[in-house]
Amino acid sequence: MLRSMYSGISGMKNFQTKLDVIGNNISNVNTYGFKKGRTVFKDLVSQQIAGANGPTAGGRGGVNPKQVGLGVQLAAIDTIHTEGSTQTTGRTLDLAISGDGFFQVNDGTNTYYTRAGNFYMDQNGDLINSDGFYLGEVGAPFNIPTTATSLSIGTGGTISYIDGGVLNTAQQIEIAKFANPEGLSKAGANFYGITDNSGEPEIGIPGLDGRGAIAPGSLEMSNVDLSEEFTEMIVAQRGFQANTRIITTSDEILQELMSMKR
Incomplete structure (x- = not known):
């Protein structure tokens, strides 16, 4: 449960960064020569549950690795230098x-x-x-x-x-x-x-x-596209909300485990 909670926390932190970048883009929509930013994510290291095995001489096929991801991290905040109008x-x-x-x-x-x-x-x-x-x-x-x-x-x-x-x-x-x-x-x-x-x-x-x-x-003019920014803002908002659900759901499961003692 703690593993899923920390994954949710990492998602919340990075979606907050994405919202910060979007907010800066929108605030500079009328700034001459402004170039918008873009947030890029990548996954964190995955915990190895079981390794992979190749096919055996006895006729048994290979087995893929079993891994559990531990969350998301910030890969880059790009400055997009496309030309504005x-x-x-x-x-x-x-x-x-x-x-x-x-x-x-x-x-x-x-x-x-x-x-x-x-x-x-x-x-x-x-x-x-x-x-x-x-x-x-x-x-x-x-x-x-x-x-x-x-x-x-x-x-x-x-x-x-x-x-x-x-x-x-x-x-x-x-x-x-x-x-x-x-x-x-x-x-x-x-x-x-x-x-x-x-x-x-x-x-x-x-x-x-x-x-x-x-x-x-x-x-x-600024190369910020408001329709794109508002779409990305909705995606970031929903992503943030989904990660909060991971934390609350994990907390409810932990609460059920704690109640078993009673």
Whole structure:
């Protein structure tokens, strides 16, 4: 009985984790560039009741092993990097990536990676995101003169503007691509950080060598599908309830055994 109770407990704990992931997905359904999470389970080690036997020379057939599983455990929480829908905004500094890759942003010391392309211009003319992080690598911000007019950004990342009646171009926006983007760690604020399993960033021009092109005047929406999330939430809820029944049923059986003494 205790074995089945602990199996039920492991199921409850892991379905709670699944619900936590689903809740985070739903809460970020309108977050630009957000990538949904997915929970994957695997079974725990099984207790061996009897081993397997092969066929014998006397004509007796083989026997399969007898095992009792001891519950479930968390195999992975994946980040699903499928591309979200593109929303046209018409705003010059709203940028989406059509394909693979990430924008680089930095706080002057550390570089982070993001799919959220809502950028702004500060009072010095530097391009920043909503948290004040500079667009580009550390030490190489994009600066647009405050007197510039007719600012435009091309699909290849080239920034063009007119200043003093002269057409100028601004240090081209580059895209970072990773061998294993699912290996990146979420750092909050739509940022990702490098890990030992993500690989180093391959920096290059948008639209080349497998990197996505820039879609100016657009933003990438979250890739969360509410119908899928609500379906998964029902599955997780029912799974959690079923595991509670395992515990209550085992408790009732133990209660019956205890009552035999009386």
